Amino acid sequence: xxxxxxxxxxxxxxxxxxxxxxxxxxxxxxxxxxxxxxxxxxxxxxxxxxxxxxxxxxxxxxxxxxxxxxxxxxxxxxxxxxxxxxxxxxxxxxxxxxxxxxxxxxxxxxxxxxxxxxxxxxxxxxxxxxxxxxxxxxxxxxxxxxxxxxxxxxxxxxxxxxxxxxxxxxxxxxxxxxxxxxxxxxxxxxxxxxxxxxxxxxxxxxxxxxxxxxxxxxxxxxxxxxxxxxxxxxxxxxxxxxxxxxxxxxxxxxxxxxxxxxxxxxxxxxxxxxxxxxxxxxxxxxxxxxxxxxxxxxxxxxxxxxxxxxxxxxxxxxxxxxxxxxxxxxxxxxxxxxxxxxxxxxxxxxxxxxxxxxxxxxxxxxxxxxxxxxxxxxxxxxxxxxxxxxxxxxxxxxxxxxxxxxxxxxxxxxxxxxxxxxxxxxxxxxxxxxxxxxxxxxxxxxxxxxxxxxxxxxxxxxxxxxxxxxxxxxx
Amino acid sequence: xxxxxxxxxxxxxxxxxxxxxxxxxxxxxxxxxxxxxxxxxxxxxxxxxxxxxxxxxxxxxxxxxxxxxxxxxxxxxxxxxxxxxxxxxxxxxxxxxxxxxxxxxxxxxxxxxxxxxxxxxxxxxxxxxxxxxxxxxxxxxxxxxxxxxxxxxxxxxxxxxxxxxxxxxxxxxxxxxxxxxxxxxxxxxxxxxxxxxxxxxxxxxxxxxxxxxxxxxxxxxxxxxxxxxxxxxxxxxxxxxxxxxxxxxxxxxxxxxxxxxxxxxxxxxxxxxxxxxxxxxxxxxxxxxxxxxxxxxxxxxxxxxxxxxxxxxxxxxxxxxxxxxxxxxxxxxxxxxxxxxxxxxxxxxxxxxxxxxxxxxxxxxxxxxxxxxxxxxxxxxxxxxxxxxxxxxxxxxxxxxxxxxxxxxxxxxxxxxxxxxxxxxxxxxxxxxxxxxxxxxxxxxxxxxxxxxxxxxxxxxxxxxxxxxxxxxxx
Numbered sequence: 050x051x052x053x054x055x056x057x058x059x060x061x062x063x064x065x066x067x068x069x070x071x072x073x074x075x076x077x078x079x080x081x082x083x084x085x086x087x088x089x090x091x092x093x094x095x096x097x098x099x100x101x102x103x104x105x106x107x108x109x110x111x112x113x114x115x116x117x118x119x120x121x122x123x124x125x126x127x128x129x130x131x132x133x134x135x136x137x138x139x140x141x142x143x144x145x146x147x148x149x150x151x152x153x154x155x156x157x158x159x160x161x162x163x164x165x166x167x168x169x170x171x172x173x174x175x176x177x178x179x180x181x182x183x184x185x186x187x188x189x190x191x192x193x194x195x196x197x198x199x200x201x202x203x204x205x206x207x208x209x210x211x212x213x214x215x216x217x218x219x220x221x222x223x224x225x226x227x228x229x230x231x232x233x234x235x236x237x238x239x240x241x242x243x244x245x246x247x248x249x250x251x252x253x254x255x256x257x258x259x260x261x262x263x264x265x266x267x268x269x270x271x272x273x274x275x276x277x278x279x280x281x282x283x284x285x286x287x288x289x290x291x292x293x294x295x296x297x298x299x300x301x302x303x304x305x306x307x308x309x310x311x312x313x314x315x316x317x318x319x320x321x322x323x324x325x326x327x328x329x330x331x332x333x334x335x336x337x338x339x340x341x342x343x344x345x346x347x348x349x350x351x352x353x354x355x356x357x358x359x360x361x362x363x364x365x366x367x368x369x370x371x372x373x374x375x376x377x378x379x380x381x382x383x384x385x386x387x388x389x390x391x392x393x394x395x396x397x398x399x400x401x402x403x404x405x406x407x408x409x410x411x412x413x414x415x416x417x418x419x420x421x422x423x424x425x426x427x428x429x430x431x432x433x434x435x436x437x438x439x440x441x442x443x444x445x446x447x448x449x450x451x452x453x454x455x456x457x458x459x460x461x462x463x464x465x466x467x468x469x470x471x472x473x474x475x476x477x478x479x480x481x482x483x484x485x486x487x488x489x490x491x492x493x494x495x496x497x498x499x500x501x502x503x504x505x506x507x508x509x510x511x512x513x514x515x516x517x518x519x520x521x522x523x524x
Numbered sequence: 525x526x527x528x529x530x531x532x533x534x535x536x537x538x539x540x541x542x543x544x545x546x547x548x549x550x551x552x553x554x555x556x557x558x559x560x561x562x563x564x565x566x567x568x569x570x571x572x573x574x575x576x577x578x579x580x581x582x583x584x585x586x587x588x589x590x591x592x593x594x595x596x597x598x599x600x601x602x603x604x605x606x607x608x609x610x611x612x613x614x615x616x617x618x619x620x621x622x623x624x625x626x627x628x629x630x631x632x633x634x635x636x637x638x639x640x641x642x643x644x645x646x647x648x649x650x651x652x653x654x655x656x657x658x659x660x661x662x663x664x665x666x667x668x669x670x671x672x673x674x675x676x677x678x679x680x681x682x683x684x685x686x687x688x689x690x691x692x693x694x695x696x697x698x699x700x701x702x703x704x705x706x707x708x709x710x711x712x713x714x715x716x717x718x719x720x721x722x723x724x725x726x727x728x729x730x731x732x733x734x735x736x737x738x739x740x741x742x743x744x745x746x747x748x749x750x751x752x753x754x755x756x757x758x759x760x761x762x763x764x765x766x767x768x769x770x771x772x773x774x775x776x777x778x779x780x781x782x783x784x785x786x787x788x789x790x791x792x793x794x795x796x797x798x799x800x801x802x803x804x805x806x807x808x809x810x811x812x813x814x815x816x817x818x819x820x821x822x823x824x825x826x827x828x829x830x831x832x833x834x835x836x837x838x839x840x841x842x843x844x845x846x847x848x849x850x851x852x853x854x855x856x857x858x859x860x861x862x863x864x865x866x867x868x869x870x871x872x873x874x875x876x877x878x879x880x881x882x883x884x885x886x887x888x889x890x891x892x893x894x895x896x897x898x899x900x901x902x903x904x905x906x907x908x909x910x911x912x913x914x915x916x917x918x919x920x921x922x923x924x925x926x927x928x929x930x931x932x933x934x935x936x937x938x939x940x941x942x943x944x945x946x947x948x949x950x951x952x953x954x955x956x957x958x959x960x961x962x963x964x965x966x967x968x969x970x971x972x973x974x975x976x977x978x979x980x981x982x983x984x985x986x987x988x989x990x991x992x993x994x995x996x997x998x999x
Contacts (some may be wrong), residue, residue, distance in 0.1 A: 284759055284768070285758075292754075307791060308792060321782075324776075324779050420757075421757040421929045430932055430933075457904060
């Protein structure tokens with residue numbers, strides 16, 4: 050004891066930083082270790098977590114799920130209408146939306162506005178008031194995109210006659226789908242539904258879809274992973290920045306388009322539209338990610354996250370091991386940069402299926418590859434590198450197909466392990482656009498957010514029950 | 525003295541590292557300061573340098589030159605044949621080559637091969653033997669591109685009927701020119717001159733030139749600096765990596781091309797050619813750099829470097845203050861990565877006008893923006909950042925038009941000050957392709973090299989003479 054107090058004190062502080070700060074102010078030599086109790090101190094959840102950590106069944110399941118994710122080879126093979134691609138879309142009147150399930154009455158402004166637009170687009174109503182009445186009265190089935198292997202950015206609306214990108218995972222022959230990106234400004238995905246928006250949707254259906262279908266077929270399909278990998282070396286994180294990926298896509302698609310025997314005017318309009326929209330590739334990035342993660346889904350006992358999605362109210366996740374079940378919580382706020390004239394009070398809650406990119410290890414997880422994106426979502430290039438590094442502590446491994454130059458070509462962190470999220474209190478980081486809370490105003494900013502912890506805690510408890518039941522059955 | 529030897533020694537070593545290493549091995553506490561005598565210890569040059577450092581006339585001249593470089597607004601305005609663009613090209617038989625002046629007999633293999641190709645392309649000879657005889661006998665005027673405001677990569681060959689990009693500096697109305705990039709493989713710029721090469725040149729002249737001319741005019745010109753700035757945020761350094769810049773260029777040029785009323789087949793071939801060549805933008809990057817540096821040329825007393833260029837034997841530089849005079853030295857070897865089957869013995873010496881990019885602050889100077897290029901030229905992303913930082917010590921300032929995301933958007937170091945190069949012993953870094961020493965084999969690698977010190981020493985002595993004479997006249 051005497052020795053201790055005779056020598057200069059060297060203190061390691063664990064947990065709350067205030068203790069360390071006070072010692073530092075008093076001239077003490079302190080190392081501060083960030084730590085918080087697992088499962089945010091929830092004892093039951095902590096026990097559930099403990100039952101899963103290093104559990105051989107979970108470890109094996111995760112290995113299987115992660116390998117299936119790594120092995121996926123998403124190839125853009127076709128364009129089809131939603132009705133052609135998804136049989137359920139021809140039964141009754143059905144519209145798909147982003148995020149976990151939600152009733153019309155609970156939906157946020159932009160999603161309601163976009164659904165009204167889709168009803169008008171389908172000709173199911175003569176005007177917006179009638180369309181809204183149909184939706185409110187339950188005459189339209191409203192379901193998540195994810196229930197039909199689809200993803201859509203922001204409101205994520207897909208109705209039967211909309212054209213979809215068809216992506217095949219060549220490893221298992223399964224398909225994934227997304228709608229086309231409409232560009233910025235007044236667009237359906239932000240809840241706009243005026244004549245301009247509907248005209249564009251009609252043109253996409255009548256002309257762009259056919260042009261892309263012909264070009265994709267002429268190419269014999271387009272492998273998406275190599276294209277995404279290149280874009281990650283060109284400053285994109287392929288969620289909020291798709292400038293390089295869109296350029297690479299155009300470099301492949303335009304030569305094919307020119308050889309399809311289409312009228313020059315049709316090609317001109319298609320090229321002008323795509324070349325004028327740096328986010329055109331986003332929906333393809335999302336579909337490729339959906340395809341890779343669907344390959345990893347439905348592996349019993351796996352704690353790998355296969356879906357993260359937001360409906361503008363709630364954030365929902367799915368684990369591979371718990372199949373179709375959603376685990377939901379209120380979405381976390383977005384820290385970001387607002388366009389001039391807008392602020393946090395104007396913002397809708399976090400919205401869209403585009404967090405599928407982070408779930409697949411790109412987007413926020415690959416921010417180190419995209420220092421220039423901090424000009425859009427806020428922060429510094431050093432922050433961007435920090436995000437990518439931090440995600441390494443909550444993932445199952447690295448994806449060697451996607452490497453990050455500024456981390457000396459380290460593979461991007463991928464395969465979120467819900468156990469690690471709950472254990473370490475580190476939340477998956479997500480780059481995201483910010484929508485105005487009123488339908489149709491559009492994007493008002495962009496920023497960084499995180500998936501909310503309660504989803505993961507609930508998911509871990511469900512998985513622990515599954516493992517527990519199964520062990521019970523065996524014993 | 526007693527105090528000194530009683531205390532533990534702390535040593536600062538200045539200059540040769542070996543002394544520091546020995547002390548370190550013996551357990552000493554050493555800080556090693558890299559230092560070497562200015563002007564490589566050449567006393568006369570050192571005195572010349574001393575007369576120029578902080579000289580008000582030089583400082584003012586440099587400020588004027590650097591400001592003109594910064595203010596330049598290079599815009600791609602047209603495509604013209606060399607004969608149309610450069611009156612001298614219609615007088616006699618003239619062919620331009622890269623680097624400083626050099627006689628036929630002294631030229632390296634690739635440049636001789638390319639000149640033979642150009643003579644055949646112009647129809648001045650029926651076969652290669654006859655073409656070679658014409659060149660050897662002095663029947664063809666051979667002059668540097670730089671003497672006619674032109675630049676060309678590698679052999680840099682320009683003959684009268686070749687189409688040139690025409691770039692206008694909108695700030696001063698002056699023009700700069702470059703030929704079209706032919707792609708990789710068997711190409712004239714590496715000295716190949718077979719039928720395939722000539723056919724491609726004929727097609728470029730007959731069809732591609734007209735298509736690009738029409739599209740550029742339809743666009744009303746294309747500002748190059750914003751495009752280069754974007755590419756620097758997308759992993760290009762716009763010398764050895766032009767993938768993003770080429771994509772950005774295509775995104776602008778293709779929609780224009782589609783609206784020019786040209787036959788679809790012509791558009792198809794033009795698009796397929798450009799989309800198939802990730803270096804297509806290189807020649808535009810070079811022309812823009814030439815345009816910016818020409819704006820800074822001919823400012824008396826300025827020590828700013830306005831040209832760095834290699835002819836495959838010698839490296840030559842020009843200073844703004846010394847006008848048309850070349851300062852030459854043997855080119856330094858290239859440290860790099862060779863393609864399989866090739867090694868350093870197969871390599872031609874450093875070749876081409878493309879070091880104009882480094883002279884303008886991009887290329888090797890902007891390597892921090894292009895971590896992925898190290899896969900091509902060797903080294904690590906940290907090395908790339910180191911190169912960009914080191915160049916800050918030999919330049920007049922930063923170019924705010926070109927920012928480097930991984931240096932937290934610092935402007936790229938630009939405006940090489942020959943005084944600083946000689947004073948600090950830090951040589952301008954250059955990313956470069958490596959040509960096979962035999963004509964026509966093509967590129968066999970890529971790497972990093974430096975401009976040789978003797979050019980800068982000679983230039984400093986010449987500038988000191990100029991300043992000295994002028995001071996003499998005045999006094």
